[in-house]
Amino acid sequence: MEGASVNSYDVVVIGAGVIGSSVAFHLAKFGAKSVLVLDRGNIGAGTTSQSSGILRTHYSVRENVELARQSWAVFNDFARYLGDEEASCGLVKCGYMIVSPEGDKLEPLRASLKQQQDQGIPLELLDRKQAKELLPIAQFEDAALIGYEPEAGFADAYLVATSFARAARRGGVTIRENAEVHKVLIENGKVVGVSTSIGDFATPMVISTQNIWTPELAGWTGRSLPVVPERHAVLALECNEAKYTYSMPVFKDLGSPGMLYCRSYGGSQMLVSEGIVGEKLQTAEIEQGDIPMDYIVEVGAQVAERFPNYETAGIASSWTGVYDVTPDWNPVLGKLSGIEGLVVGYGFSGHGFKLSPTVGRVLAQEALGLPTDVSLQPYAIERFETGDLLTGKYGLGAVS
Ligand SMILES: Cc1cc2nc3c(=O)[nH]c(=O)nc-3n(C[C@H](O)[C@H](O)[C@H](O)COP(=O)(O)OP(=O)(O)OC[C@H]3O[C@@H](n4cnc5c(N)ncnc54)[C@H](O)[C@@H]3O)c2cc1C
Structure with a gap:
């Protein structure tokens, strides 16, 4: 053959x-x-x-940090890596901020940040004032630990x-x-x-x-x-009073019940999704699923806890996507x-x-x-x- x-x-x-x-x-x-x-x-x-397209090296599994670090180097120099000066991955290099309040996520976050630093990842620990300067639309009153990765962002x-x-x-x-x-x-x-x-x-x-x-x-x-195929919902929220601009970092909120992740979605919009277990599907299919209004209200309330102006945010668009989840x-x-x-x-x-x-x-x-x-x-x-x-x-x- x-x-x-x-x-x-x-x-x-x-x-x-x-x-x-x-x-x-x-x-x-x-x-x-x-x-x-x-x-x-x-x-x-x-x-x-x-995909939500978020790029960061924050992982608590050491091997994943290495895969992500080497991958970031490619995203950050995509055209040259592909040998095509016109190639683009749509990279927005806005950094990545992760926050934990007191509680069960605090020590895992501290240990993960320490491990990343030991692995040579550029990383800063911010106080609340510094965090507010980078992400002025958020409040950080409960923040006990704030990590910031400047070499991070999102792409397409x-x-x-x-x-x-x-x-x-x-x-x-x-x-x-x-x-x-x-x-x-x-x-x-x-x-x-x-x-x-x-x-x-x-x-x-x-x-x-x-x-x-x-x-x-x-x-x-x-x-x-x-x-297991697992469906997750992603929302784009619109808030003209507190625009989530491209210069503001991707944000991970370990303090919210849904462990939300957020990023700019361009214009005045925020892309937001929960970082927890989703809806398990019986079969592998990627058709759009229902996003109940109760769910939108519940995620919106979590967003408003962290981003007070989003109390009055509207929903601009939404979609579902499916993860391939292993044990x-x-x-x-x-x-x-x-x-x-x-x-x-x-x-x-x-x-x-x-x-x-x-x-x-x-x-x-x-x-x-x-x-x-x-x-x-x-x-x-x-x-x-x-x-x-x-x-x-x-x-x-x-x-x-
Ligand atoms: C809502 C959502 C948000 C996400 N956000 C992020 C994020 O912020 N950051 C991040 O790093 N990752 C994120 N991910 C994960 C990331 O997008 C995926 O891990 C990645 O895109 C998977 O790529 P893939 O090539 O494995 O799968 P796919 O893109 O699904 O490709 C698999 C392909 O295999 C083909 N195929 C399967 N079986 C056959 C067959 N028998 N014959 C021919 N073709 C076949 C399918 O048609 C399909 O095109 C997110 C995922 C989702 C769903």
Whole structure:
């Protein structure tokens, strides 16, 4: 099944979200000669298009800090990294502020900030006055600890996916949209190809970046690949009295019941969402869900606690998006043991965009048999059997 046939590729990538597109770009960057990417929809149109786009290195899991730090360097120098001076990821470098009051989040925050500093992340501890100068629309009366990361902000996940895909194509990668993979073909424990809606392709290496659709891969391989689709709501609030401008940092409020995250949404709007468990779905689907008025009122009240002028804010728009949540809210990255030629990258649990450049890079390295820039061992699927979960200082849950 080898050779130069158009039906034969060195590597096939399933999924062209921000992760699959990044993998494709990096495969080309590392010199892979024949790469095929298949997506049943369009590039970036899966869960990537629903992302809030926040970029920061604040994590309590040390390994995530490293993935995020290396990824930030890419976002911060995107055009050069892609070799296209016109490429943009829509980066707004406004910084990231995280606040905890007295209580159970205080010590985990302190320990996480200390760990970040030990890892060499530029980080400042602010007093309330300094915080107010950076984010004048908020009040900080309850704040016991305030961390500020100047090298952070937000970008556009859809733009990043399409930019990686375009650069991958320039590097010789074939990307086929509206092409659904029906099965990974495995013979004697080795990947030999994929069966798809546009025909069969021979390949010795498949990289699955299927996000909430990873259970399909579990079915094809008979392997347990735990992941739950979880729907989350995002609101854009409008408040002319207290505009959330691009110069104001992304804000994480560990003191609010929903552990809100907020950022500017341009104009006079604030993007806000809860950082807690969402609505578990029975099936993998990304159709828009209902956002009950009670929920909007409840989130609005939490926002108004921190941003007093938002008491009278209106709702400008809203949408829902789906996370691919694993048992420890961290991704699975690497080979699936026992099946030669299969690499997976899924389970980003609501925080995969900020990791996508480095995740794409290390998955490409893993598939090509190169040393990975960051060890994939902590992200191995086996951890769900051994119980050696990737849990940080905040404990098991939505804050990693
Ligand atoms: C509401 C929301 C807010 C978020 N906010 C942030 C944030 O602020 N910061 C951050 O870092 N992250 C955030 N995330 C997470 C981040 O956006 C995701 O982790 C990331 O976009 C996932 O990319 P992906 O490539 O894994 O998945 P997707 O974009 O879903 O791509 C998977 C692709 O696989 C394709 N596919 C699946 N099965 C098949 C098949 N059998 N055949 C062909 N194609 C197939 C699908 O069509 C899809 O295009 C957020 C996510 C959501 C939903």
